[in-house]
Structure formats: C-alpha cells, structure tokens
Amino acid sequence: MRTLVLTGIKKMEIEDNKLEDPQRGWVTLKVNYAGIRGSELSAFVGQNELRKSLSVMGHEFTGKVVKLGEDVDPKLLNKNVAVNPLVTCGKCRYCKTGNRQLCLERKLIGVDYPGAFAEYVNVPEYSCYEIKEIPEASLAEPLATALRGVLQAGPEIDDRALVIGAGTIGLLATKIFSSVGCRKVVSMDINDNRLEHVDILINNAGICPFEDFFKIDIDLFEKVWKVNVESHYFITQAVSKHMIEKGIKGRILIMSSISGRVGGEFQTHYTTTKSALNGFMHSVAIVLGRYGILVNSLEPGTITTDINKDDLSNEEKRKYMERRTVVGRLGDPEDMVAPALFLVSDDNTYVTGSELLADGGMFINLQ
Ligand SMILES: [Zn+2]
Structure with missing residues (x-):
C-alpha cells in the first residue's frame, strides 16, 4: 500500500509499504479522509519531538473497516467509522473509569503506531465509532478536543466567550460556544494567514x-x-x-x-x-x-x-x-x-x- 512518510525536515515521500494484518482486537481501515493537524505541520518543519523521521502521521481520520482481527465483532465489517486515535491499556483505573486519555500507557495512532496518511491503517476496535460517510466526520477528533475544552470553561446562556487561536480546534470551539447559547463569541489570532x-x-x-x-x-x-x-x-x-x-x-x-x-x-x-x-x-x-x-x-x-x-x-x-x-x-x-x-x-x-x-x-x- 502507498504511505506518506515523513523523511526529513520539510520532506515527505510516498512509499510502498507492506500492510500488517490487524492484531487481536484490532481492525484494518481503508482510509476515507484524514485531516492535517497543527502538530503534524510542526513535525513537517522539524519542530515536534513526538513525530520522528520515517513516521507515518495522521491521527484524525475516517475509514471503512475492510479486515477484522481476532475477537472483533463481525458486524463492524464494511462499516464507516471515525476513530479516537488513543491506544490504551484497558486495565488501569483511568481506563476503567472512562478516562482513557489519562492512561499512563497511552499511545497514539499516527505517532506511536502508523497513522492515516496512507491507504490503510490498523486501529483498535474500541476506538471505532460508526458514522455517516461525510468528509466532515474526519473532524470528529478535533471536535472532541474542542468540546472538552468548552465544557471545562462551563459556558452558560448569554455568556460572552473569547477563543484565542483560530485554528481548527479554535474555530470548532467558537462554533460550540455559539451553539450552546453564548451571546457573543469572539475568535482571535495573530497569524496573518488565518486572518x-x-x-x-x-x-x-x-x-x-x-x-x-x-x-x-x-x-x-x-x-x-x-x-x-x-x-x-x-x-x-x-x-x-x-x-x-x-x-x-x-x-x-x-x-x-x-x-x-x-x-x-x-x-x-x-x-x-x-x-x-x-x-x-x-x-x-x-x-x-x-x-x-x-x-x-x-x-x-x-x-x-x-x-x-x-x-x-x-x-x-x-x-x-x-x-x-x-x-x-x-x-x-x-x-x-x-x-x-x-x-x-x-x-x-x-x-x-x-x-x-x-x-x-x-x-x-x-x-
Ligand atoms: Zn490504561
């Protein structure tokens, strides 16, 4: 399969790589859409320690389930899914109380595992959420991030909100603040390209x-x-x-x-x-x-x-x-x-x- 590999600073190349079979509890997706995140842009210019050379990035994406690993629900086959890119242990107290994002052994698709800048990607079954196949669904991951941030701010009807940073997550947060009834929502940025x-x-x-x-x-x-x-x-x-x-x-x-x-x-x-x-x-x-x-x-x-x-x-x-x-x-x-x-x-x-x-x-x- 073709994969887009980070091969150096400001350098990415399309390579032919072998697709591994999905491990137990995992599935193979044919990638439908993948978003490009700010962290991936910083990796591209050599300013992200997590994403090293020769990695396949891409952690906000949707795909169609085309192959099942052992012990996976057969009903998942051929379903379109959005993916939570977290890979977690499933055993610790965080995982067991619905706080997988705090798991001390957490890993990320697109960082620790090959990501979705490829034709196919392997992901855990528990990270898949069935969705309608629309391009916007690949924004589910940044939307979840924005929603979490907004909920922590605890907006109430008629509040005023200021969102600093008009990137994808910032703009999604702006939308959420408006949709929960904030009276005035202002999004600001100092990046000329965005303005x-x-x-x-x-x-x-x-x-x-x-x-x-x-x-x-x-x-x-x-x-x-x-x-x-x-x-x-x-x-x-x-x-x-x-x-x-x-x-x-x-x-x-x-x-x-x-x-x-x-x-x-x-x-x-x-x-x-x-x-x-x-x-x-x-x-x-x-x-x-x-x-x-x-x-x-x-x-x-x-x-x-x-x-x-x-x-x-x-x-x-x-x-x-x-x-x-x-x-x-x-x-x-x-x-x-x-x-x-x-x-x-x-x-x-x-x-x-x-x-x-x-x-x-x-x-x-x-x-
Ligand atoms: Zn855990």
Whole structure:
C-alpha cells in the first residue's frame, strides 16, 4: 500500500509499504479522509519531538473497516467509522473509569503506531465509532478536543466567550460556544494567514456615554470618536486590503444607527460619529466596488442592549421610546440578525453604499 512518510525536515515521500494484518482486537481501515493537524505541520518543519523521521502521521481520520482481527465483532465489517486515535491499556483505573486519555500507557495512532496518511491503517476496535460517510466526520477528533475544552470553561446562556487561536480546534470551539447559547463569541489570532481569509467584516464597535453637551470635554469626545469611527475606518482599511489581495469579493457592514439621521440631546458626540460612519461608508463603497466588495451600513433604532440600559431604566423614557415606534416595542438584538445577514450574504448581489434603517418605524413616525 502507498504511505506518506515523513523523511526529513520539510520532506515527505510516498512509499510502498507492506500492510500488517490487524492484531487481536484490532481492525484494518481503508482510509476515507484524514485531516492535517497543527502538530503534524510542526513535525513537517522539524519542530515536534513526538513525530520522528520515517513516521507515518495522521491521527484524525475516517475509514471503512475492510479486515477484522481476532475477537472483533463481525458486524463492524464494511462499516464507516471515525476513530479516537488513543491506544490504551484497558486495565488501569483511568481506563476503567472512562478516562482513557489519562492512561499512563497511552499511545497514539499516527505517532506511536502508523497513522492515516496512507491507504490503510490498523486501529483498535474500541476506538471505532460508526458514522455517516461525510468528509466532515474526519473532524470528529478535533471536535472532541474542542468540546472538552468548552465544557471545562462551563459556558452558560448569554455568556460572552473569547477563543484565542483560530485554528481548527479554535474555530470548532467558537462554533460550540455559539451553539450552546453564548451571546457573543469572539475568535482571535495573530497569524496573518488565518486572518487573510476574511469574507465578511462586520464593524460593530460602539459606545455611547450619555452626557450633557457642555460637559463633553476633548478626552470624552476623542474616546467616542476612536471607538465609533477610527476603529471602523482602519479595520475596514486593513481587511479590505486583504480581500483585494486574495481576490475575495467580500461584504462589509458598518454598524451605524438611527442616530446617523436624527439627534439626541445627550448624544452630541455619538450622533456625530454615526453620521460620520455613513459618510465613510458611502466613500469606501465607491473605492471597493470595482473589486466586487459590497459595503453597507445598518442603522438600528432603539435596541435594548448594555449601551442604553441606564438610559432606559427610566420607565417614563422607555415608554416614550416604545411609543415612538410604529410596532409598539423596542428592538431586540435578534431583530438585527436578518437584516445584517442579508447585507453580508451572497444573496446580496447589488446593494452597496446603502443605509438600511431597522428601527420598528421610529424614524417615520412623526405625527
Ligand atoms: Zn490504561
């Protein structure tokens, strides 16, 4: 069978190797899909002590059972399986209490045993999990790692989560945090190669420290300006540069506000920045149009978030704002999802340089 062998630093070669028969309790898989893990990339450049020269890597994979060793359940034959690459003793207290990952004699397929960068690979029966045959199933192993990490963090509904590192496991953890109901999940990385694959940019940073016009000094004004305008400006500049270099026909959304159109007595700094964002959006939509990048702004009305929690704790003010809408209620953050998604989706093929007002009719409700 053909195997991909690590033969030196930055050197891998395809070799013809003999496939051993599976030992007792093991099976032979025909490999369907194998993922490439960060540890294997580091081995490729000679920076991983575990993975030595002449080894066959590959420890996240799926395959079809084509041969059974002794004492294996015959029903496993021809089944598609994902594999937990751990090989453990099965006798120690860790193995017997469901903590195989702590077994002191644990070994790994793809490190201590030949891995799945080959046509065939031998694995223990107890490591096989029957799955539907789809390429994504080869991510079962990193998904399990991400899930374990997320569970240890113990997220609760409405929590905010920061995932440092946007590799496979980091991105899977980001997905898991979102799917268990975290309100805001941020994934960060310093690796340009990962950051360059940005298809969609949503500029959402904004603050609104309500204040009397005559009490707003240069420090407060600059703070609001930096968060609300400068961050949008320079992040858009950096990300759109990458989109152009990569030929990505991306989508950029700038979170403006109904306050880009109307005033607020205690928001003279804030409304200034929101008008500025619309001006910026118009111009940058012209700049980026020729590259197929569409730029728009969303203008939420009064949406109940932390930004106006104090202001709306005044019952009278809250009732007044509710009456200003034509739908009779203030907005929830969820109300912004569909309009934002449309503007950044592939469904949007022709809308650019546009402000979408999502305010429950507040703006047009004059009399
Ligand atoms: Zn053990």
